[in-house]
Structure formats: structure tokens, C-alpha cells
Amino acid sequence: MFVQQAIAILDSGVGGLTVAKEVMRQLPREKVIYFGDTARTPYGPRSSEEVRKFTEQIVDFLIQFKPKAIVIACNTATAAALDYISEKVSIPVIGVIHPGARAAISATKTGNVGVIGTIGTIGSGAYTTALKQLSPYVHVISEACPALVPLVEQGMFRSDETTRRVEQSLVGIRNSVIDCLILGCTHYPFLKETIQEVMGDGVKLISSADETAREISTILYDKGQLAHRDESPVHQFFCSGDAEMFQKIAKLWLGEHIVRTPVVWQVSKFEETY
Numbered sequence: 001m002f003v004q005q006a007i008a009i010l011d012s013g014v015g016g017l018t019v020a021k022e023v024m025r026q027l028p029r030e031k032v033i034y035f036g037d038t039a040r041t042p043y044g045p046r047s048s049e050e051v052r053k054f055t056e057q058i059v060d061f062l063i064q065f066k067p068k069a070i071v072i073a074c075n076t077a078t079a080a081a082l083d084y085i086s087e088k089v090s091i092p093v094i095g096v097i098h099p100g101a102r103a104a105i106s107a108t109k110t111g112n113v114g115v116i117g118t119i120g121t122i123g124s125g126a127y128t129t130a131l132k133q134l135s136p137y138v139h140v141i142s143e144a145c146p147a148l149v150p151l152v153e154q155g156m157f158r159s160d161e162t163t164r165r166v167e168q169s170l171v172g173i174r175n176s177v178i179d180c181l182i183l184g185c186t187h188y189p190f191l192k193e194t195i196q197e198v199m200g201d202g203v204k205l206i207s208s209a210d211e212t213a214r215e216i217s218t219i220l221y222d223k224g225q226l227a228h229r230d231e232s233p234v235h236q237f238f239c240s241g242d243a244e245m246f247q248k249i250a251k252l253w254l255g256e257h258i259v260r261t262p263v264v265w266q267v268s269k270f271e272e273t274y
Contacts, residue, residue: 008062019212044144055077068092069219075096099214100206145188149187151165186209
């Protein structure tokens with residue numbers, strides 16, 4: 001019996017659904033297995049060691065499905081654990097920071113690029129490093145926006161409170177001279193309309209999801225592992241926290257009914273390792 005190998009996607013919560021949606025759009029024959037660590041989100045304020053440990057635990061769970069690639073669809077986890085996980089497993093591991101940086105370098109006309117992200121992502125300097133590897137003369141302005149992830153995890157995409165918090169979070173970077181802004185957290189595209197209103201039409205917003213999906217496609221093509229069957233894949237979704245909220249957000253974002261997969265393990269299983 002043929003068993004289609006999946007693309008495994010992990011995130012600290014629902015943010016990675018922005019990447020999953022783009023993978024489904026660009027690679028409609030590919031099966032996706034998604035895990036959102038909604039019980040332990042946000043990852044941004046946590047230490048890199050803790051984020052690396054959480055990421056490893058999720059990868060250990062996902063690897064049982066024998067995926068052909070793993071996507072760390074969380075900027076904080078990418079910065080903390082991409083190299084470590086890449087050495088741990090024998091399949092391709094793709095992060096979201098370098099794809100986002102490439103998209104920004106292609107988009108900027110002035111060389112002035114803004115980055116917003118979690119405390120962990122901004123503190124790591126991963127985007128600045130990635131951008132300067134591509135273009136040494138790029139000028140990078142970064143801002144941590146810790147108030148935004150909780151908005152998304154609560155399903156607050158458009159409200160007066162959302163607008164207020166976005167305005168407060170962007171007060172520093174909105175007055176800088178940039179022509180593009182990297183949404184350096186996969187949760188942020190949920191707030192794209194509000195962020196665009198606050199930043200103005202002169203700033204192009206960059207999401208890593210599109211470029212990440214293209215990178216996955218290229219890697220699987222080079223390895224001869226792109227799905228060729230015509231059957232529609234059956235995707236699987238797991239989360240460690242509130243399954244009803246996860247399903248609500250997933251259905252809203254993906255535009256289709258998500259059959260909720262039972263949570264296979266709970267955060268309490270790992271408490272002894274803290």
C-alpha cells in the first residue's frame with residue numbers, strides 16, 4: 001500500500017498556518033502534518049535553550065510519521081534550533097529566516113529594511129545576519145513586538161484593541177526610513193491588514209511564507225521527492241493546547257474545514273525536563 005510521505009510543519013502555535021497555507025497553495029499534491037505548540041506559546045520571551053528543547057521534542061513527535069522534510073515555521077525556533085535539528089535528523093530541515101531575508105532583499109529599492117519579531121528572534125540578530133550575508137550594505141532596523149503573538153493566539157485579528165496594540169508596538173519603527181518591513185514572526189501575517197494601515201502604503205510588507213514554500217518545492221524537486229499522485233492529500237493537524245481555538249483559527253485562515261486530530265501528547269509529559 002502506498003503511503004504518501006508528508007511535509008511536517010511545526011510552530012509555537014497557530015502562526016505556522018501562514019506557511020502551511022502557502023505550501024498547500026503552491027504544492028497542492030503534498031500532504032502536510034502540522035504541529036502547533038499552543039500550550040507553551042509564545043516562544044519569544046523564552047531562552048534559546050528552552051526553545052531548542054521544545055523544538056526537539058516536537059521533532060521527535062513528528063519524525064514518527066516519517067516525513068520527507070521538516071519546516072520550522074517559527075522564526076524564534078528557527079533562530080534557536082535550525083542548525084541543531086538539521087544535524088539531528090537525516091531529512092531536509094527548512095527555516096523561515098533566510099527565505100524572508102531573500103524576499104526582502106529582492107523587494108527593497110533603498111536598502112533600508114525593517115524587521116519586527118519576537119524578543120527571541122530580534123535578540124538573536126538572525127535576520128540582520130541573514131540580510132547582510134545577502135547584501136553587506138543593507139541597513140537593518142529591528143523592533144521586538146511581544147504584544148502581537150498573544151493577539152493572534154486569541155483570534156483577535158481585527159478589532160479596536162488589535163489596532164491599539166499594533167500602533168503601540170510599531171511606534172518606534174513606523175517613523176524610520178524603510179521601504180519594506182519583514183514580518184519576522186509567522187503569526188504576524190494574521191495582522192497584515194492592520195500592520196499595513198499603521199505603516200502606510202509606502203512600506204511593503206514581507207512574509208516568509210511564499211519564499212519558504214518555494215524553497216521546499218526546489219529542495220523536493222532536486223531530490224526527486226515531489227508528490228505526483230492526483231489524489232487530494234489528507235492533512236493532519238495537532239496542537240498541545242486549546243484544540244477548539246486552534247480549529248477555529250485554522251478553519252478561518254485556511255478557508256476549509258479542519259478535522260481536529262486528537263492531541264497525542266500533553267505539555268505535562270515534559271514537565272520533569274524543565
